[in-house]
Amino acid sequence: MKTHLAVIGQGAVTPAGVGLDALLHREPASHQVAPLGYPDETWPVLRVDLKDPALVRWQREPRLRRASPLAYFLVEAASQALAGIDPAERATTGLIVAFSAGCLVYSRRFFSGIVSQGQRTASPALFPETVFNTPVSHVAAVLGLNGAAYALVGDETAWIAALKTAAVWLRAGRVKQVLVLGAEEFDPLVLDAYRCARWLRRAASSNGFLTSEGAAGILIREAISGDSRTLTHLHDGFIYRTKPQAAHAATALLQPTDPLLPCYPTARHNWLGPLEKKATGDRPFLKINAPYLGEAFTASAAWQTVRALHTLTPAQPHLLLPIWGLNHQFGLLELEHENKQSSLDNPRPNRFL
C-alpha cells in the first residue's frame, strides 16, 4: 500500500524505562521467572517497572483503578505521543491499538480462578478487563480521544494492519490524525507457551528471545511537503504456517524491493533470524546500536518502528523495516527521512465516506 504518512508524535514504555531515551539508549535488566507448569525452572524475562513514576501517576485516574498493566503501558505511551498536540485536536484523533495476547494477566487470573475455585467464584470485576478492546477504551476515555477506536489482533504484523487501517481512515477523511499503538503485557503463562514452541533463548548465542512487555505508539497524519520521518509503503499478507512456507514468504516479501535500500534488521533474536539473513541477501544492513529489549510482539514492532525512524537522516534518507510475524505472516514498512509529496498518492475522493 503506497502512502505518505508523517509521524508527528512518538511514545514508548519499555523494560529499559519509560520514554524515547530509554527506548533508544538504555539497557534493560532481566528477572528470572518460572513458567506456570514448570515451577522448578526459570527463564530471564524483561519487565516494565510498574513503580516508575511515569506509570504510577495514572493510578489517579478512576477509569484505571482496576486496569491491567497493559492499560497503563498504553496510556503512558499514548500520552507521550500526544504531547504538544492541541487538546482540541483530540476530538478528531482516531485510536488504533494492535495486540497479540491482549489482556493476558486478567484473562489468566480470571480463568485460573474458575479452574481452582470453581465457576461460582468468578469475579465480575475481572471479566470486563479481559476483553481485548478494554484498554483501548480506557486510553480513549482517559485522554479524551473522541474519534474512532479499533482494537486489532494478530502477530507482530498486527502493527502493520493498524498502520494500514490508519491510512484508510486518513484517506477516507474519518479523522485528521491517528494514534497507532502496539502493546503487550507479561504473564508467566506465556513462558509455558514459548517454552513449548522452543522460542525462548537458552544461551546468549541461540536464536531464542527474551520475553518482554511494554508499549509504543506513533501519532500519524497525512504527510505534507517537508515533513520528516514518514512511512511511505506498508506491505503485509506474506503468510506462512510451515518453515518452508516461511522461507518462501520471506523471499517474496523482499524480492520486489530495491536491493540497494538498507534494511533495519528485526529478527536477530528469534528463530526467524537466519531466514531474515538469507532473504535479505547482500542488501546492506543498518548497524543497530540500541540495546536489545526482548520480544514483545506488537510492542516490539512498534519499538522497532520508532527506533528505525530515529536512524533516518539526510545521509540515511530511506530504509526498509521488515516485520517478521512469529505465527502468521511477514510484512514490511518503508521509511523516508523527508517527504517530497504534497499529499497521499492517488487520492480518491470518497462520497461513500
Place this chain on the structure above:
Amino acid sequence: MATPPPIVVTGLGAVTPLGNTLPESWLALIAGRDAAAPFDLFDTSGCRCHQAATAQIPPLPHLPAKLVSRLSRASRLAVPAAREALASAGLLDASGRSRLSHLPISVSTTAGGMRLGENFLRAALAREHSHLFSQVSRYLPQQQVLDLQQIFGFSGHSVIMANACASGANALGHAADMIATGAADCVLAGGFESLAELVFVGFDCLQATSIDFCRPFDLNRNGLLLGEGAAFLILESHEHARHRGATVLAHLTGYGHTTDYFHLTQPEPAGAALVEVMRAAARQAGIEPAQIGYVNAHGTATAVNDGTEARAYTTFLGPAVGPTRISSTKAAIGHTLGAAGAIEALFAIEALRTGELPPQLNLQTPIPEIAPALVGSGEKRDGMDHVMSVNLGFGGSNAALIFSRSAAS
C-alpha cells in the same frame, strides 16, 4: 474529482445456531424458531445460567480428515461460512479454492479459538507437561484467519477486529472503507465466534445472562442468551463485480462507528453515541432515517442495553418509529459476540432482498417507546430500499451499517 466506487455485496454465507447455511438459518428465523437449549459443550454446574444457542458443527467433507481434526471450533464455524460466501459470489473454483489468489480479509472475533487456550492453561496449572504448542498457537485469532487463507488458497492483507460485540459491524464497515479508498477491490469480510468457558462464565458472573427467556426490548427482560456462529460477505467495488460478471445482492451504503466512554460495560443512558453512529451511517448513505425500512437491532435483552437502544431509536427515527420496523434476532440465535455484527448484517440484507422480517421473539410487554416498531410474527414489508444493522459492545464500541438496493444517492 473521481467518483468513488459503490460498494456491492456479491456473496453471503453463515453458520448459525439455526442452520449450517444462510438459507437454512433465514428460513428458521423467519419461521420464528429459536435455538435456545440446555448447554452441554462444557460443565456449567457452577453457573446461574445453563442454556445457550449452540451451533451444530457442519461437516467439511472437502477437506482431509487430518486437517479438519486440527481446526479449532472457531475455524469449524468460520470455514463453512466463508465457503458459502465465496461460492455464492462465484469465487470458488471446481477444487474449492478461491479464484482470487489475492483476497484481503477483514474479520472479527472476541475470543478466537479460546477453548484451545483454556485447555493449555488448564494443563499448565495442573503441571501436565503434555500441553502442546500446537494447541496454544491455534487459539490465536490469526490462526483462524490463516486456516481460511490456506484452505481456500488466497493471501493478502488481513485485519482482525476485536472491538467486542460491535466487531462484526466494524469488520464489514472497514472492508467497505478499504474498497472506497482504493486500498482493495474485493474483500472477504465477516466474523466468527465459538463459545468458550471463560466467556460463558464471564457473562454469567456479571448476571448478564437470562435463566429463562431472552426477551429483547421487553420490560421484563432479564438477560441475554449466548450464541456462536460465523458469517461472511464478499464486498467489492461495483466495477470489480461488473468486470467479473458477479450478481449484486445489495449495496453497503453507510457505515458509522464511534466509542462511548460513559462506562466500560454500560452505554450512556440517552444513547447519544449510538444516535451519532446511525446519523453518520445515514449521511453516508445519503438518506433520511425514515427511508430505513428495517433495523436489525443489537437488542441483547439486558436491562441496561435495551432501554438505551430504544431511546436512541426514538431520537434517531423520530416519527418514523413504527413505520421503520425493528427486531433483535438475538432471541433466536443468541448473542454471537464477535460474529454478531456480521450475522445480523446478513439477516438485514435478507430482509432487504425478500421483504420478510425477522419477528421479535419472546415479547410480552414491549418497551413502550418502540413498541409500535417491533416486528410481529409473519410480517412482510415490500419495497424496502434501505435496511440498517446496529451493534454495541463492551468498551463503548458502537457501529451501524446501512445496506441498500442501489448505490448511495
